[in-house]
Amino acid sequence: xxxxxxxxxxxxxxxxxxxxxxxxxxxxxxxxxxxxxxxxxxxxxxxxxxxxxxxxxxxxxxxxxxxxxxxxxxxxxxxxxxxxxxxxxxxxxxxxxxxxxxxxxxxxxxxxxxxxxxxxxxxxxxxxxxxxxxxxxxxxxxxxxxxxxxxxxxxxxxxxxxxxxxxxxxxxxxxxxxxxxxxxxxxxxxxxxxxxxxxxxxxxxxxxxxxxxxxxxxxxxxxxxxxxxxxxxxxxxxxxxxxxxxxxxxxxxxxxxxxxxxxxxxxxxxxxxxxxxxxxxxxxxxx
Amino acid sequence: xxxxxxxxxxxxxxxxxxxxxxxxxxxxxxxxxxxxxxxxxxxxxxxxxxxxxxxxxxxxxxxxxxxxxxxxxxxxxxxxxxxxxxxxxxxxxxxxxxxxxxxxxxxxxxxxxxxxxxxxxxxxxxxxxxxxxxxxxxxxxxxxxxxxxxxxxxxxxxxx
Numbered sequence: 526x527x528x529x530x531x532x533x534x535x536x537x538x539x540x541x542x543x544x545x546x547x548x549x550x551x552x553x554x555x556x557x558x559x560x561x562x563x564x565x566x567x568x569x570x571x572x573x574x575x576x577x578x579x580x581x582x583x584x585x586x587x588x589x590x591x592x593x594x595x596x597x598x599x600x601x602x603x604x605x606x607x608x609x610x611x612x613x614x615x616x617x618x619x620x621x622x623x624x625x626x627x628x629x630x631x632x633x634x635x636x637x638x639x640x641x642x643x644x645x646x647x648x649x650x651x652x653x654x655x656x657x658x659x660x661x662x663x664x665x666x667x668x669x670x671x672x673x674x675x676x677x678x679x680x681x682x683x684x685x686x687x688x689x690x691x692x693x694x695x696x697x698x699x700x701x702x703x704x705x706x707x708x709x710x711x712x713x714x715x716x717x718x719x720x721x722x723x724x725x726x727x728x729x730x731x732x733x734x735x736x737x738x739x740x741x742x743x744x745x746x747x748x749x750x751x752x753x754x755x756x757x758x759x760x761x762x763x764x765x766x767x768x769x770x771x772x773x774x775x776x777x778x779x780x781x782x783x784x785x786x787x788x789x790x791x792x793x794x795x796x797x798x799x800x801x802x803x804x805x806x807x808x809x810x811x812x
Numbered sequence: 813x814x815x816x817x818x819x820x821x822x823x824x825x826x827x828x829x830x831x832x833x834x835x836x837x838x839x840x841x842x843x844x845x846x847x848x849x850x851x852x853x854x855x856x857x858x859x860x861x862x863x864x865x866x867x868x869x870x871x872x873x874x875x876x877x878x879x880x881x882x883x884x885x886x887x888x889x890x891x892x893x894x895x896x897x898x899x900x901x902x903x904x905x906x907x908x909x910x911x912x913x914x915x916x917x918x919x920x921x922x923x924x925x926x927x928x929x930x931x932x933x934x935x936x937x938x939x940x941x942x943x944x945x946x947x948x949x950x951x952x953x954x955x956x957x958x959x960x961x962x963x964x965x966x967x968x969x970x971x972x
Binding site (some may be wrong): 526569631686689693695735759760761762763764765766767769770771772773774776785786787789790791793794800801 | 820821822837838839840842861862867868871875878881885909910911912914915916917918919920921946947948950954963966
């Protein structure tokens with residue numbers, strides 16, 4: 526078994542993704558799903574309900590009154606926001622440990638993920654599009670592969686780091702060169718194993734530029750959105766590790782959005798205010 | 813143990829509490845400006861994101877620490893209120909890193925560096941030490957008792 530195969534087989538040791546989240550993912554994909562359907566799935570998971578109630582009351586989701594029950598939240602927040610909240614409440618469980626191979630302390634990868642998710646919604650707004658819970662979730666989960674790859678990166682860190690510094694490789698290219706697989710590809714495999722919706726699997730697998738990225742249907746493909754949000758999150762540096770700034774920009778990414786330098790800065794300028802509103806997202810606990 | 817005061821993104825703090833250490837994490841393309849007057853032991857740390865307040869004057873008014881051209885003068889003025897003197901001020905800067913972008917659309921780190929140098933040159937401010945550019949994240953700690961600036965860069969710590 527070569528190293529890449531060993532790494533792939535190691536994901537068997539990851540805990541299964543909660544059944545309740547799988548059900549929620551199906552609801553994200555289902556245009557007929559309503560708030561009652563979400564309530565029906567979440568209500569029996571007490572820890573998740575507790576996280577959701579905390580999040581409902583954070584100003585990011587714009588409620589003016591305090592929410593005391595999930596049923597009340599369902600009514601007040603609407604389906605899209607509620608899905609974002611429950612998926613965030615469940616997603617935090619993936620990032621329970623430190624990813625020392627990447628120089629990340631416990632909680633830092635979650636910070637980066639929340640940063641990316643918030644930026645994704647700022648980009649959507651900038652482009653005149655409505656909020657998208659699936660993009661929010663993709664941005665939250667895009668680095669799931671790091672959870673499984675961290676130990677291997679740690680063992681080979683010196684050589685990966687050398688390739689980044691001396692040969693100007695991006696960190697993800699150096700991972701692939703040294704380990705035979707990178708965290709995006711591994712994240713794709715993990716998310717397939719967890720039976721995430723295909724659009725989400727694709728967004729995770731291709732969140733860094735890759736030659737073999739298949740073009741998706743423009744109106745539904747999340748890949749460029751997650752890439753752009755992740756690049757800006759890396760520039761901001763919140764919760765990014767050793768690999769943070771060593772990431773490559775694909776040449777036509779901004780053209781796809783008809784955005785220029787000024788707009789990139791405008792997106793960044795929106796971030797501190799939105800992040801402040803979403804502070805509760807950083808405080809929710811793992812269950 | 814010293815008290816840790818955290819400076820977030822687009823944020824600034826000035827203090828004369830010798831028991832305190834000012835820290836800012838997550839400097840990517842943003843720049844951290846640390847200033848310290850050793851005589852009165854007053855220090856300040858600014859974490860700005862973007863070069864020019866003309867991008868959004870309303871935002872700059874609400875939060876001057878977001879931009880270099882509004883944040884840097886504010887930082888110095890705030891330190892003067894605590895009795896610091898410009899002539900004694902020790903200035904150290906870190907950040908302004910770049911992602912790997914051949915087309916320069918994301919070269920905010922470089923722009924942040926350019927405006928910093930321009931502002932300091934115009935105002936006769938000398939930088940004692942700097943760790944700018946590259947593709948690494950940085951954390952900066954300013955010890956208000958000693959004025960020492962501890963830099964963490966790509967996982968390694970050193971005095972700046």
